[in-house]
Amino acid sequence: MKQNIKNGISAQGYDVVSFFNGSPAKGNENYSLEHNSGKYLFATQKNKDAFAAAPDNYRPQYGGYCAIAMSEGKEADPNPKSWEVRDNKLYFFTRMLWGIIDAKRQWVKDPITKRTLADTEWTKMNA
Numbered sequence: 001m002k003q004n005i006k007n008g009i010s011a012q013g014y015d016v017v018s019f020f021n022g023s024p025a026k027g028n029e030n031y032s033l034e035h036n037s038g039k040y041l042f043a044t045q046k047n048k049d050a051f052a053a054a055p056d057n058y059r060p061q062y063g064g065y066c067a068i069a070m071s072e073g074k075e076a077d078p079n080p081k082s083w084e085v086r087d088n089k090l091y092f093f094t095r096m097l098w099g100i101i102d103a104k105r106q107w108v109k110d111p112i113t114k115r116t117l118a119d120t121e122w123t124k125m126n127a
Contacts (some may be wrong), residue, residue, distance in 0.1 A: 004064035010038035014080045016058045017047035062122050066094040068103035071117035
């Protein structure tokens with residue numbers, strides 16, 4: 001499965017478990033775990049253990065690419081400061097023009113349609 005990895009690091013170094021707690025945090029090399037060809041970093045041992053026990057529960061959707069871009073069949077690096085947990089899934093979005101334009105705004109207008117489109121494109125990319 002494709003994954004957005006930069007310099008071997010997944011989720012741009014953010015602790016993916018922390019998003020589910022509502023307090024996104026940068027990860028720490030001291031709490032790292034290899035998964036799906038990338039290194040995930042965690043802020044705490046507890047979060048690392050939670051991910052290790054059930055990575056599919058915490059991995060960002062669409063390999064960590066922007067959900068809106070994926071709905072258009074494109075891969076785009078997200079800004080992890082623009083995110084949403086919906087139906088127990090983590091989604092990242094792109095922010096452009098110094099954070100003024102946030103792709104998340106498009107997502108929240110019609111998340112079901114956008115998710116359906118993104119799911120279809122993600123399946124094609126991973127076929």
